[in-house]
Amino acid sequence: MQYFQLGNHKIYIENYNNDFLILKEANSISKIIPQLGQALFEAKFKFTDEVISTETEVCLKLNQNYSSKEIYEIINMSVKAFDKKNLNKQTPGKTYNLPVCFESGTDWNLIEDNCKTTTEKYINEILNIEFTLAMYGFLPGFLYLTGLPPHMQCKRKSSPTKIIPPNSLAIGAQYLGLYSIPSPAGWNIIGSSAFTVSNVPKLPPNLLKVGDKIKLKRITQDELTILQSSDHNLISYNAKS
Amino acid sequence: MTSIQDKGRIGLSYYAIPNSGYMLPSKAELANFLVGNKKNDALLECTLIPPQLEFIDDNCLSITGDDFNFMVNDSKVSRNKTIYVKKGDTLKGSPQKNAHLAYIAFQGKLGGQKHYASQSTYANANLGGINGMFLKEGDIISIDNKNLSHVNRKIKENWTEVTKEIIQFHKGPEFKFLDNKSLSILFNSEYKISSSSNRMGARLEGSRLTTKNYQLEHSVPVLPGFIQLPPSGQPIIVLKDGQTTGGYPRIGYINIQDLEKVVGIGKTIIFKQL
Structure with missing residues (x-):
């Protein structure tokens, strides 16, 4: 299974026949998944129709614009959001x-x-x-x-x-x-x-x-x-x- | 029951706002084609109990989908063709055995509310439709058809009643929860679409499937087409008004194009794996 690293968080990517992707951290409830979901939703990718984010999973519903190379765009965007917002430090909300x-x-x-x-x-x-x-x-x-x-x-x-x-x-x-x-x-x-x-x-x-x-x-x-x-x-x- | 539907809302599942939209895209698009509309224009979706309409103006319309024995005044009208009606005419259908869904399209733009770029009715949150609701007696629907152009279209449909659908099954995130016995049941038995199905989900009835766990520890994402397994052991296929998160195991999913096949109470479903 594919994965990428955000600081010391290991994020797995499950691809379901290019119909949708599920991103999650191994075996744990993670404070960074909801923030990651927010960043990927706000990215408004051309190749996703929907982003659904829960405490443990982010689901990206893919459309016909998706090809396997887009995975790197998702990873890049995640890393950028992680560096900028310090997802791991849990940015304080209002x-x-x-x-x-x-x-x-x-x-x-x-x-x-x-x-x-x-x-x-x-x-x-x-x-x-x-x-x-x-x-x-x-x-x-x-x-x-x-x-x-x-x-x-x-x-x-x-x-x-x-x-x-x-x-x-x-x-x-x-x-x-x-x-x-x-x-x-x-x-x-x-x-x-x-x-x-x-x-x-x-x-x-x-x-x-x-x-x-x-x-x-x-x-x-x-x-x-x-x-x-x-x-x-x-x-x-x-x-x- | 009758509601206004178009293609639906895209991109708001993040906020738990479902796609909604017509349940049978092929029939809805055909209805729009027959009156010269764009294929995704808003139209009426009739479920089980069709409406009676009275025309305040001359109109051009079409009816597609199941046969609800629609009559204009006292004469039966055919489906799948352009129909012209005059001011004062009435269109009336009646419930029929094996009639589940039909569409009525009108040439021009249907009135009502547009929310998040869609007129699709989602009554739970009062979105679209006429004031966010299904149509009720006395509602007046405006139709902007200033530029009425003459069309006369007809499609010959080789109509045979489909009572059994074979649907491709894909493994879902919790597919591994199913034991061997359940796998064998899933791919070797028939499921019927239950009468408790609605726009949120197609509830299936058949042999009980067992898993090690019917309630996940956390709520997880759910999309239209996902197959959930609640504690009853009877699968639910999430449809267009469905919840965007849920706590039941997602044992599989079907292609979005196959959602049309799971509309119709009493129909038999057989899952096949590639």
Whole structure:
């Protein structure tokens, strides 16, 4: 299998019949894969139709412009991004406060059972975590946030909820997830955000970038109603505070 | 159900915005050809329950795909040819056994919203279509056909009902998860397209495939054509409105050109490996 080196990271390239490529680091979750995915997406190669980036893999969907020599362009671009942005040093993103009402969480009983804790204790702990936007995926406007310590992780529900309201916050295994649009949900719903992070149908479709940091801020049901009907959005709210 | 579709949105999967677009490119492009449009123009895609349309103006249209017994006023109209209708006429189809998908193209530009350079309806995020939705009773669709040119085209289709499709299977990233018994099942048995299939995915029904693990540790990239194996052991083929990431093993994929073959509830699928 082909591979290339970014500093001391060994990045493997799997080629599936020139239909798509998958780039990943051997056996590990790597902080540089999401940043590599971002760089390859922003490169807007003529020979790719889609770039999908997750925590562990970057997938490049190839088109008819692809030939085997393009692999060197991918490697060159990766090395350039690595040198410039210091992918390995994890460039700090912006930090945002996200006002969250935990009273609207519908699955606290599951969290309490699974994590052997109380709702109050869990909320106090989660307010002290700085989350990182690890990846987009699943549905437009959905965010995968990392930072949950193992004792706060909670398995997905055995049967998904049919439909949950937009801006729901949920725990699914090691992730804190934010649903921007109504959706069926297999994750444990713990609250609602006062603001959307979605920018659909504008570009870019998300207000936050991979690598950005998020801290939750507790608000009451009344404050949630006030913020939702205010002129504020996530960006103006954070400019103010 | 009827939606507006064109070729779809390219390049936004990074943001989890799926391609969308017409499910049967060959039929959609043919419909556009028959009215003199560009091949990727927006048109109506009808699924299972066809619409009833009333014309506010004279129009030139065409119908391709499955036979929903479309009538203009009270006379049956043929598919695969240019049709002219007058102001006040109605076009009406009805659900038919083995009719899954049909296209209605109108000469000119269809109205509605364009998002990210496409009119394709993706209702989950309210993109395209009429206000981001599938069509509903009472909707008015504008058609810009100021420069109506006279076309009269007809295609003879040797139509035979396809109930069984043989599809080339390619190994996916988690192909190795399948044990020998499952491999033998996969390439020697038939799968049926289940009625729970939709624009997101074709759900297959057949002998259960087993793997060592049905839930990957991490969510990984998924493209249209990928074959996922959920805990039911019944494969799902990701289609044009599909999720861009997922946690099920990706045991294989099919060519993008073969996506047309996995549309149609009840059809039989046989996987062949080169």
